[in-house]
Amino acid sequence: MDNESGSRLFGFIGAGATLGQLCGSLFATGMAFVGPFLLLFAALLMELAAQTSSGINCDTSHVEEELSPIRETDSNHKNEAGKIERTEHTLIGSPKSSPTLVKHRVWPILEGLWLILSSTYLLHISLFIWLSAVVSSFFYFQKMSVIAITITSSLGRRKLFAQINSFIAVFILIGQLSLTGRILTVAGVTTAICSAPFIGFLNLAALAVWPDWMVVAVCETLRKVVTYVVTRPGRELLFVVVSEDEKYKAKICIDVLVQRLGDAAAAGMYKMLFGTQNGSPSTSALYGLPVCLLWIVTAFFLGRRQERLSKEILRLNVQ
Helix, strand or coil, rough: HHHHHHHHHHHHHHHHHHHHHHHHHHHHHCCHHHHHHHHHHHHHHHHHHHHHHHHHHHHHHHHHHHHHHHHHHHHHHHHHHHHHHHHHHHCCCCHHHHHHHHHHHHHHHHHHHHHCHHHCCHHHHHHHHHHHHHHHHHHHHHHHHHHHCCCCHHHHHHHHHHHHHHHHHHHHHHHHHHHHHHHHHCHHHHHHHHHHHHHHHHHHHHHHHHCCHHHHHHHHHHHHHHHHHHHHHHHHHHHCCHHHHHHHHHHHHHHHHHHHHHHHHHHHHHHHHHHHCCHHHHHHHHHHHHHHHHHHHHHHHHHHHHHHHHHHHHHHHHH
């Protein structure tokens, strides 16, 4: 998959998630008075998503069996062998079954970490996503502090967040369906992944000067629209120039472990700064600006390297 076809595909895939965000935000706006019971409705939707994913797997396997009868025979033999092996383990009660299961779960994570440490390109991607998680979480804590100070009613806060998310989802949906592919094709990957750090820098600076809920609404809209319409698809294009192992093993570690480490780092940083500044969100926002600058520099060099690798792969394919 090249950059142009990938940019078109990511926009339409992301539009499905945005449509769900819009419906959920509109529902939360009308049902904000029920408070925490909204989580029960969210749990039901999560269960529905889980059931839907199992149905997708069944349909995919059915299509693959129709398209490849030889592979069907091989898979049947493997399934039968697997069933016999599982039956033997069950009847014998082998003590090795549990350590083997743990090994199969842990080994892909260790292999993904090794792939990251072995590639400077993947290390730069990890740094980019870590900084992204730090700034995003820092902005989240910042906006929550501002909203808690300016709006005292819990019902008012729920309605405000639901209305903001509904407003944002409309813009994201329009952008993903009409602009994502065009922007990435014209502007390129470098501009796409540099846009979110630039907006993050402006948002933190704005909150430091005007800590108000209206500024939070504007900043949140800009941040999410730019992230989901431009930067997130551009971030996915960073992995089209790596090998299959790096794409499916290292990417899992980056998306899970690295991002969670960024969230934890932001939480500790914000707690320390908010406590030393006597609960002043304006002053705390200023400490996130150097992180945004480092994020911008990392995104610029990472995007340029992705473009060079993409051109080299295209040249080799032509030859």
